[in-house]
Amino acid sequence: MDHRIAADSASRFEAYVAGLVSLIGHADRARPLRDYxxxxxxxxxxxxxEPMAAVTAPERTAAQHQSLLHFVGEGRWSDEKVLAKVREMILPEIVRHGQIDAWIIDDTGFPKQGRHSVGVARQYCGQLGxxxxxxxxVSLSIANHHASLPVAYRLYLPDQWTTDDERRRKTGVPADIRFxxxxxIALEQIRAASAAGLPRGVVLMDAGYGCNTELRSSxxxxxxxxVAGILPNTTVWAPGTAPLHPKAWSGRGRPPKLIRRDHNHRPISxxxxxxxxxxxxxxxxxxREGSAEQLSSRFARLRIRVAHRDYNLTRSRxxxxxxxxxxxxxxxxxxxxxxxxxxxxxxxxLVDLTKLRWRIERDYQELKxxxxxGHFEGRGWRGFHHHATLCIAAYGFLISERETIPPSAPRSTAMVQKAGIPKGDRPRGSPAAARAAHSKLDCRHAPTARSRLRQTPATLPVLRRSDHKNRQTTKIYDAVRLVWIVF
Structure with a gap:
């Protein structure tokens, strides 16, 4: 049974990659695309x-390393076109389980040493907290309750980078990229998604974006x-309260138009x-169902008007x-x-849609x-985005594959033992994986091709499927293993 599932998965993978090949130009890029x-x-x-070259072409690692390095770091193919093709192929699988419910805005950080990798700076890193x-x-994902998929992804370039011509030149930052x-960036991605005619959903964002009045208005x-997260000090007009109307016109000058506040008419946090x-x-x-029980909490809701600088407006929001x-x-x-x-x-x-934002957290967890x-070790703008695009492409394939693996599907122990897993692999749910979840991945040295080839295969541990959350994660995990078993 596992042999048949794996063979079918491999066939679908080849067809999936073939769909992407048409978007990258030269025919000689087809093999590096597939291998990457x-x-x-x-x-x-x-x-x-380097380690991917050792695994995908152990007999010619040095040549494979150069091929993959050139393809991802220097290849002049369009990230936007490849992501659009991924979306075209994967979106039908997602909407087969229900309409698109949400567009999710978020960003993710990658710990990095030094100052030469494109966009690196001292700033808030969510991975480290x-x-x-x-x-x-910064990314934009489309989502429903079944799955989600990033459809736009762009590096945030800090202000000190945009004015540093030498670092821009060395890392290949395009001339039209400004601060x-x-x-x-998120608004640009939303506008592009709207122009592309993507199925619409409610835009979900945390307080890092939701506190931006201009973004919400746009x-x-x-x-x-x-649905926008906000901070506790955000001011609003409570139900039954409102700003004062503009002052009565005295007959001189221009008639007053701006709404007003006074001691008795003030917004509240x-x-x-x-x-x-x-x-x-x-x-x-x-x-929704959580890891041990259904997730629930206490909520209140009410109708309000946002008060942020509305004294510059002619009427309330x-x-x-x-x-x-x-x-x-x-x-x-x-x-x-x-x-x-x-x-x-x-x-x-209202609560259900608000909480759907957890999907982007799962995306980043599985993508990483x-x-x-977060494993790209190059310094350039093009390579950073090419690697992310191919990661999203690979992730899209896993989304499409996980439905082919029933949660109760039997696994062939003999086949898995024969295939083995590299020594350093950390299965989801293992203590080693938990310890590694917040490590500075970009600071670790990649194993050399020579040392990787000497690793002793290990057997695949049985994964627990105790709840809905674990079943979904296990399906992604199993899809990865199916592809690996074949290739």
Whole structure:
């Protein structure tokens, strides 16, 4: 049974890669494209060029290393076109399980030493949870409750990089790249997705993006709804309150047009508003199955108007939802969101869509742990984006494959033992994997091709499938192994 599944998977993989080959130009790029994707799917400890060359072409490692290095670092093929093709091939598989519910904005960081890799600077790194030397990329993913897929991905170039001509030249930063804030990059990606006619969904974003009033307004101008995380000090007009109308015209000069505030007409912070809500305003709502039980928390929602600098406006902003989460046992509310979803949306659906943002966290987890998104060791702009594009392409294939592997499908122990796994592989759920999850991957030295070839194969441990979350992760894990067994 496993032999047949693996053979079918390999056949689909070849067809998938063939679909991408048409987008990269020269025919001599077809083999490096295939081999690079295979390398990303192999359970190597590190998915940088040297170890992937050793695994995909052990008899000619040096030549393979040069081929893959040139293909990803210097190849003049379009990331946008390849990502569009990936989307074209994978989107039907995703929407087969339901319409697109969300467009998810986020960014991810890669710890990095030195100052010469493109975009590296001391800035907040989500992987480390603090400020440190790293690269940061902004992405847009489309998602439903079945799966999600990144459709845009771009390096954030800090301001000190945009004015450093020498570093720009050495890393190949295109001449038209200028400084853009992360929200500005995200808005460009959303506009491109809208222009491309992608199935629309509510735009989900955390407070790093949601606090940006211009971004929220621009999303609304595109005809899209959003659920945006905000900070506790965000000010709003509570239900039943509003700013004053413009002053009455005295008959001299221009008639006053701006709305006003006074001592009795002041907005309130969302935290202050939440703390003053009566007990009956809070409801316990469950939204999805978690690792041990259904996830639930206490929420309140109410209709408000955002007050941020509205004294420069001629009228108040439109009403929208304020959603507040206050888990039992916490001294104060923990999360706040603004949303332009319809007024008649049910409380449960509002929470469910808000919490769908967990999909992007799963994307990044699997892109980094299974496909090696953060393992690129080059310094250039082109190589950074080419590697990410191919990681997303490989991840898209895994999304399409996981449905071919039933959660209860038997696995052939003999076949898995024969195939083996490299010594450094850390299966999802193992103590070693847990310890490695927050390591500075980019600071580790890649094993040499020579040392990798000497590794002793090990047997594949049996994976627990105790809950829905683990089953989904295991399907990605199994899809990786199926491809590796064949190739």
């Amino acid at each position: 994707c295979v390398g990303l799917l192999m359970p190597c400890e590190r998915k940088s060029v 603090k400020q440190d030397n790293c690269q940061v990329a 853009r804030t992360k929200p500005q 999303i609304s101008a595109l005809g899209l709804t959003y 969302v935290k202050q508003l939440a703390l003053g809500l009566p007990a009956k305003a809070w409801r316990t709502i469950a939204w 439109s009403e929208e939802w304020l959603l507040i989460e206050w888990p039992k046992g916490e001294a104060a509310p923990t999360k706040y969101w603004l949303s332009t979803l319809p007024q008649n949306i049910t409380f449960g659906n 742990q299974e496909v090696g998104l």
